[in-house]
Amino acid sequence: MKDAVKRQNIEIPGGRITWKGYEEGIRTMGRIERVEEFNNLIVADYKGAPVRLIDIGYVVDGEEERRTLSRLDGNNAVSLLIRKQSGTNTVEVTDGVKQKLNSIKSLLPQDISIELVKDQSRFIKRAVSQVEEHLILGGVLASIIILFFIRNWRTALIAAVAIPTSIISTFTLMRYMGFTLNNLTLLALSVCTGIVVDDAIIVLENIYRHIEEEGKSPWDAAIKGTKEIALAVMATTLSLIVIFLPVAFMGGTVGRFWQSFGATATMAIGVSLLVSFTLTPMLASRLLRTPNKTNKYQSKESRVYNLLEKGYLSMLRWCLSHRLIVIILSIALFLSPVLIMQFLKGEFIVDDDMSEFEVIIETPPGSSLEKSDEIVQELEADLRKVDEVEHLFTTIGVRGQYQSNVTDISVYVGLKHLTERKRTQQQIMQEARAHLRKYSGLRISIQNINLVSGGGFRQTPFNLVISGPELEKLDEYSKTLIKRLSAIPGFVDTDTGQALRHPETQVHINRKKASDLSIKVDTIASSLRTMVGGEKVGLFREGDEQYNIRLRLMADYRKDAEQIANLTVPGIDGIQVRLSNITSLVSGTSPGQIDRYSQERQISVVSNLFGKPLGEAITQANSILKEMNMPATYVTSYLGRGKLMQEAFYNFMIAFVLSLIFIYLVLAAQFDSFIHPVTIMVSIFLSIPFGLLSLLIFGSTLNIYSVMGMFVLIGVVKKNAILVIDYTNTLRSRGIPIYEAQMEANKVRLRPILMTTLAIMAGLVPVAIGRGDGSASRASMAIAVVGGQALCLLITLLVVPVIYSVFDGAKNFLKKIFGLPNG
Structure with a gap:
């Protein structure tokens, strides 16, 4: 029959004919044009009479065997998953798809509708909108801080102009670099909102001081004030840039993630330096006025500032007198x-509230599509009991990007937006787990949707791989680990990543009997594949469309193993031999898949986490593995987030060391000294504990966002030390003794330090306290900066002068011992 269909449904070229200078091709048009005509095909000759296909079977114009099912909110659906190509913009691709869908809707019947279920661009757009709001609000708050200190609207206006000027100018450089306005680049601009105004504040405050205290004209004050502070401003800015540069060039997956952030921050800070040396002095020379000496509202005369200044100078005197303490x-x-690190937990990334999650289910091996559908309908009813659930989109028979399997189920759960509910997404997911706990025969994972893969298959934050030579031992070790981890609060949906074994009927061939009857093994195998599984034997063309022709035994003759055993295969002289005479059918199982890691058999142990940072989970798992005392031939490693976290912190450590080296080189060149950079860098190491402490106080973790916040913190903290030491050196060069020079320098630089510090904090306060899409990850960065700045400001203002005086005393002592000249 297979040969008959193939030979009698063909269309092939037959060469060319040439006649009287004209050439044309010949084609044999042997394709069957109507489905019914297949029934009349002669497939054999029996005792001189033709046997037609209709005599032994029939042809059906049908559809492929159904192996998948989709349902949206209880209604049958057909799902279409669209993935963007690598390097393309998610929002642009999604908007383009939406436009096409709108044009398609008008062509559909009224009872057919198109619903957009999962749309990653919604979260991205809302997150970007949040960052834009934080950017604007941060700029406004930074300007208010300036106005509060100087109490002069002209001065506040000049400083505030530096923010939009620097940010807008950065847009041009971003376009040249090929960057877009995404979550990371906008976050970099939000972080830099307070930083870009720093240089303008320092220059402007120095200009204003010359006008206020020395009575200079705005023009002369702008020239002298800018020139006097230029070295310090350049040192602070360049030493901040060299912190972000290593971040922009970090390696690995995380390095590519932060590249646009580091580059954008570098460009914004570089532009702010240019603005502070050009636009700010120009505006100051034209807009500032000599203040009225009797104006009681000038900031230097304000009662609050006087109290701050007196209190600070009193503490500084005490510290300089008790340097040892x-x-x-x-x-x-x-x-x-x-x-602090004993209490501060670590993880790779904070899970944001995306107002959606998914339930990945694997039904018992051997479950049919109908059985899986029956199970999931009951499960959907339980999920609808959760108040915040808005949509349920179920797909049966799809295993992510791998093969189709009717036991694999994905249920997308759409929630009310976080602004419309009181509970967090994680709390809702935990309630869903409670509802589904009764399904003990199912493998269930309730997890966040991966923005990169789009979800659809099991992806957990905790993924431990055990590899070794013996599969039985691996299975034993994995079960022991799963049992131990499941008993620890915070480990949820803990299971093995190994696919379940699938039931199957195995056909064992009696080779001697088959050989005696001249039946080859491949004949048996191909016959079974055709009769039971079905085989493609050609194509049927209808108009411009082509459809597969599949040959298969009638369903009534292939229901169970007994019927399969009664099937026949051709033997010697065409005699049909029953399979039961040459084979035995045995029920068995086969592995769903065999996993290897570094060419070794492996089993993975996976788990979702609730209220437990990944770093803590890894520490606890390592402790259990140590107690299990596995042989040396069995090794463990972490994949997914665990591997990325280790890679990220390693790369951050390299970037931190490089930043310290670059900072020292920049400061050594600027100050022409090997000692002063060390004095300044003391503030870096004193700021780190306060950054970590602020994360601990506010319940945040050490993740890639908060680590980046630590980089920002050490960059802005050292600016205070640079300002103080630079002016101290200036005063000492005028012949003022070190003690008086330190007291005066710290007094003069107190106001710009407070202004710049509070401006940076004000710029990041909206990010730290914001509640919206993507706010959790951004907040951890802002908390490290704002909290660290607030806690360490006074300490660095007191310790750096002490370190300066200690180093200066040590230098004079060495000069005296070795008889070196002063200078």
Whole structure:
């Protein structure tokens, strides 16, 4: 029959004919044009009479065997998953798809509708909108801080102009670099909102001081004030840029993730330096006026500032008089991160509230499509009991990007937006787990949707791989680990990543009997594949469309193993031999898949986490593995987030070391000294404990966002030390003794330091307290900066002068011992 269909349904070229200078091709048009005509095909000759297909079977114009099913909110549906190509913009692709869908809708019947279920661009757009709001609000708050300190609207206006000027100018450079306005680049601009105005504040405050205290004209004050502060401003800005540059060039997956952030921050800070040396002095020379000496509302005369200044100078005098105590306390503070890290948990990334999650289910092996559908309908009813659930989209028979399997189910759960509900997404997911706990025979994973893959298959934050030579031992170790982890609060949906074994009927061939009857093994195998599984034997063309022709035994003759055993295969002289005479059918199982890791058999242990940072989960798992004392031939490793977290912190450590080296080189060149950069960098190491402490106080974790916040913190903290030391050196060069120079320098630089510090904090406060899409990850970065700045400001203002005086005393002592000249 197979040969008959193939030979009698063909269309092939037959060459060319040439006649009287004209050439044309010949084609044999042997294709069957109507489905019914297949029934009349002669497939054999029996005792001189033709046997037609209709005599032994029939042809059906049908459809392929159904292996998948989709349903949206209880209604049957056909799902279409669209993935963007690598390097393309998610929002642009999604908007283009939506436009096409709108044009298609008008062509559909009224009872057919198109619903957009999963749309990653919604979260991205809302997150970007949130960052834009934070960017604007941060700029406004930074401007208010300036106005509060100087109490002069002209001065506040000049400083505030630096923010939009720097940000807008950065847009041009971003376009040249090929960057878009996405979550990371906008976050970089939000972080830089307070930073870009720093240089303008420092220059402007120095200009204003010359007008206010020395009575200079705005023109002369702009020239002298800018020139006097230029070295310090350049040092602070360049030393901040060299912190972000290593981040922009970090390697690995996380490095590519942060590349646009680091580059955007670098460009914005570089532009702000240019603005502070050009636009700010120009505006100051034209807009500032000599203040009225009797104006009681000038900031230097304000009662609040006077109290701050007097209190700070009193503490500074005490510290300079008790340097040993300050040094001892500083050493203790420097070592305190060792203690803080015992309580601060680490993870790769914070899971944002996306108002959606998915339930991945695997039904018992051997379940049919109908059985899986029956199970999931009951499960959907339980999920609808959760108040915040808006949509349920179920897909049966799809296993992510792999093969189709009717036991694999994905249920997308759409929630009310976080602004419309009181509970968090994680709390809702935990309630869903409670509702589904009764399904003990199912493998269930309730998980966040991966923005990269789009979800549809099991992806958990905790993924431990055990590899070794013996599969039985691997299975034993994995079961022990799963049992131990499941008993620890916070580990949820803990299971093995190994696919379940699938039931099957195995056909064992008696080779001697088959050989005696001249039946080959491949004949048996191909016959079974054709009769039971079906085989493509040609194509049927209808108009411009082509359809597969599939040959298969009637369903009534292939229901069970007994019927399969009664099937026949051709033997010697065409004699049909029953399979039961040459084979035995045995029920068995086969592995769903065999996994290997580094060419070794492996089994993975996977788990979702609730209220447990990934770093803590890895620590607890490692402790259990140590107690299990597996042989050396069995090794463990982490995949997914665990591997990325280890890679990220390693790359961040390299970037941190490079940043310190670059900072020292920049400061050494600017100050023409090997000692002063060390003094300044003391503030970096004293700021780290406060950044970590602020994360601990506010319940955040050490993740890739908060680590980036630590980079920003050490960059802005050292600016205070640079300003103080630079002016101290300036005063000492005028012959003022070190003590008086330090007191005066710290007094003069107190106001710009407070202004710049509070401006940076004000710029990031909206990010730290914001509640919206993507706010959780951004907040951890802002908390590290804002909290670290607030806690360490006073300490660095007191410790840096003490370190300066200690180093200066040590230098004079060495000069005296070795008889070196001063200078």
